[in-house]
Amino acid sequence: MSTNLGSQSTTHEGGRAATPQDAVLGVTPRMVVEANSPVEVGKVLAWATGDGLKVVPCGARTKLDRGAAPEGCDVLLDLGKLNRVTEHASGDLTVTVQAGVRLADLQKQLAEAGQFLAVDPPLPGTVGGLVATADTGPRRLRYGGVRDLILGATFVRADGVTARAGGKVVKNVAGYDLPKLLTGSLGTLAVLVEATFRLYPLPASSATVLVDVAPADLRRHAGAMLRSTLVPTSLDFFCDSPGSSSLAVRFESTDASTRAQAETAAGLLGGNSRIVAGAEERVAWARFDSVTSSSDNDVLARLVATTSDLPGLVERALRAADEAGIQLTVRAHAGHGHALLRWHDVSTEMALALLRSLRAEAEALGHSLVLWRAPLEVRGGIDVWGSVGEGLGLMRRVKQQFDPQRTLNPGRFVGGI
């Protein structure tokens, strides 16, 4: 089947006309192409760049609202059919996997060998989306970010040329580490078709210490955990209404060590701390996860700071929302300086006021506030990325080399890249 792309009379086999459901932040593509193989990705990109078309790659479409609206979208390139786990080398603790594989499916398969890819992002979709956004969750504290776990990548450049960098082994310093450059690049440099990651063994047991902690006490309590020799895998603060906030410290190790560490932590934290495991633990964490289940009029943003500055910023955000009569849900990864904030059912004007003032406070300290989800009117009033700092010029030069015609996700990334 060929689809005619309007006046430009360029066609691509296997494409279909796009519908409003395919829109990317209000921009409806002209066609949707499902790639059946990495080779086909190369052909689509060579064709698109040759004809001056704009391409937005996608997988499970869980994070297509990330970044700014693309300047144009002729082709929505769906990589969902690249869904093969190419090689799980369990003895070497590595996996090579195609970009369209769903994270949940991958984890299920790895679990059969007692292993996992140590990421727990808030909006899990495909491996491609994981690498494009570099999203991480609470366990980043113990296992590092996507950049710390990716070992190699095979990708297609905007001109259709396939290349790879990195390798399949845990340790490798041959050549430039382009997998790290691609991680978090939001598909603006190349289209990932396959990646290799290092894996970890699934811990034998898990327990969580829960304790009520007021925002003003978060820094002290998180500090006590971080200064200790305990090895928590997650250290999260959660608040969804004024006067009700808690800290959750998770331990995952052998049965005895999990228990011993949880008991020590509970002793250090004091107050009404209690240890939960099993179903009760799952319920507690599910409540924390609810920060991202936003509805249409909610605004979701991520604060990126140091562990020492994060509590103060969170506290001020909570106070500002309270004063404005807006409900704010916060989930802060207090051990690595990230927080997700959701302002509930907030007017455009109020959302912009709250976002601008929090961003100003964060940027004054050298930190960032990035808008994740918001109605289009809110997006229209603020740069979703905020200040990028001195590196922006260099980033533009990198984009210019990899994608000089701006085929890939034009305008979605920082500084209009």
Added chain:
Amino acid sequence: MKKAALIQELIRIIGPEGVISEPEQLVTYESDGLRNHRVLPMLVVLPVSTEQVQAVMRLCHAEGIPVVPRGSGTGLSAGALPVSGGIVLGLSRMREILEVDLENARARVQPGVLNLWVTQRVAPEGYYFAPDPSSQQVCSIGGNVAENSGGAHCLKYGFTVNHVLGLTVVLADGQVVKLGGKGVDKPGYDLVGVLVGSEGTLCVVTEVTLRLVRKPEAVSTLQAAFTSPDAAGSAVSDIIAAGIVPAAIEMMDNLSIQAAEAAVHANYPLDAGAILLVELDGPRVEVAEQMALVLDICERNAATTIKLAGNEDERVLMWKGRKSAFAAMGRISRDYYVQDGVIPRTALPTVLREIGALAECYGLRVANVFHAGDGNLHPLVLFDSTVQGQAERAEELAGEILHVCVDAGGSITGEHGVGFDKKRHMPAMFAPSDLDTMQLLRCAVDPDRTLNPDKIFPTPRLCGERPGPYEPHPLQEAGVADLF
């Protein structure tokens, strides 16, 4: 600009004590730790600040003079090999620890700071800097950043790149850029992630923000002897399969044991086919439980002797033999050539057999020291340079070993870098389009190739090149199943 005028200008920037131009002094800089490649630089400059580095880069860029950055000069890939007619930019006088921020577990340091100094500075507070290359007493943080150095504890704690959060860099044209910082995931491309390990070809690093790690509650080290590397390898497989992530697992073969024992008397059993050092660290209860499992696994794999370090002195002694293994080769061979291949750990038995066969074929001995957890193999090719042709044969054999590693699905370098020495092996691992794509980055950052111009890539890319027509990647032509 004439050389005399250039020297005068450099002295104006740095002062006379930071400019070296006498041939007898320049000799010190003609090679790095890999001494079989030597080039005399035109000049060496030793700046003390970011501003001085910036002024030097501006001058050299304008004059078209190539610049090779250098740390302590301990690298083993000729990554700091000077360029004839070029300048060596030594960062050894920039050695201040600028800030220690324990609440955020960060340190901000200058590039000439030695690796071990960071740990020494924060150890009293119970912290340390995790990357621990064997040369940590003499190698610099700047060099670690350039090479993305590893060490024995990579399997659990990662490499330099996992511990660098921010950089101040000077670009080839003299522009100073601050990237990253104390926090993680600033918006934008992860330039820090890709500049670490770029071997001085993209920028000069003048300030580094490091992650510090809390010292574990407990450390436990075990030494087990086996009749063969295969038996030791099987024990390693069982440890990994048991879901244990050791802080380190090191393997030494009989030849390495002989050498280490002769050099430092670490009480290694001389008749062992291989010994394993297994180190676990973390919460006391976890370490105790998992070490019991490791002991059991070693016994089941017919370990001939098993020793658990009873105290810190015994632990240090166990490590002393391993850390001095390279230098110890001098006890059993006049010369040796260190290689740095990586293999998927499970391929060890086949790879060792192939290396053995190659060694026999070349009539040379090869000792093997192996980071068994992460697959980083350090074959030491022993030779005698006074025997005509043997040095060349040793180098050729070392090259063949790298190809064995690549064929097994590994890499030509795990921690030493490509440098000048291994760039000819890059095509064994990467297709022309891969190398071409990597150099897009170079074109973005240093299109004139002012910085370390003749390293990493066998064929430089001209930055004005237009991309060619679509061609399938060689791996794709071989069948998509083998992509990667």
